[in-house]
């Protein structure tokens with residue numbers, strides 16, 4: 515028996531006991547209890563092999579990461595922020611100056627614009643999950659290099675697996691191209707959904723790009739309306 519199987523078996527037994535109890539009280543005519551979708555999802559995962567790890571476990575595993583050279587210049591690791599069961603995850607490129615200082619994603623001017631974009635589609639930062647392809651700020655905000663992405667992206671994949679979102683919005687060229695494994699420019703990628711490991715992924719322009727190119731706001735608004743429509747249907 516592995517270390518994992520023992521708690522998993524215990525959880526499976528608890529689930530069986532709980533199910534048996536619910537069936538028993540249903541037999542007595544009790545209508546049962548109302549459980550949220552999240553609770554049902556968690557109960558469903560109990561006791562199963564490969565039970566998802568928590569975001570805290572992933573963060574603990576990351577630790578004071580030195581897996582790539584970006585650790586030398588960072589002030590803080592920017593792990594991610596938001597709802598650990600979010601239906602929608604926003605993925606950007608990497609932390610900028612403010613994010614590095616505060617240890618939180620999208621808190622600078624571009625982040626404030628993202629917050630307003632979310633509000634425009636009836637969401638808050640707490641409703642969604644926000645993170646980046648890499649978790650440490652590259653010097654001078656240069657693009658992350660292949661070895662840095664290779665070292666960091668397994669943690670993003672684990673975060674996505676744990677959160678289990680229905681949708682990903684990839685913000686900007688770098689996030690969209692990295693997740694989709696393509697060199698196609700963002701201007702051609704944006705505006706429609708792609709399949710990413712069973713998740714619907716919509717690329718759009720990065721808010722920092724919008725600050726420099728306000729004329730692209732109409733495109734992003736169109737993308738956000740498409741996202742909102744799909745989000746509200748699920």
Ligand code: SF4
Pocket residue numbers: 576579580581582583584585591648649650662665666
């Ligand atoms: S960018 Fe990722 S892999 Fe590199 S040091 Fe930071 S957390 Fe570790």
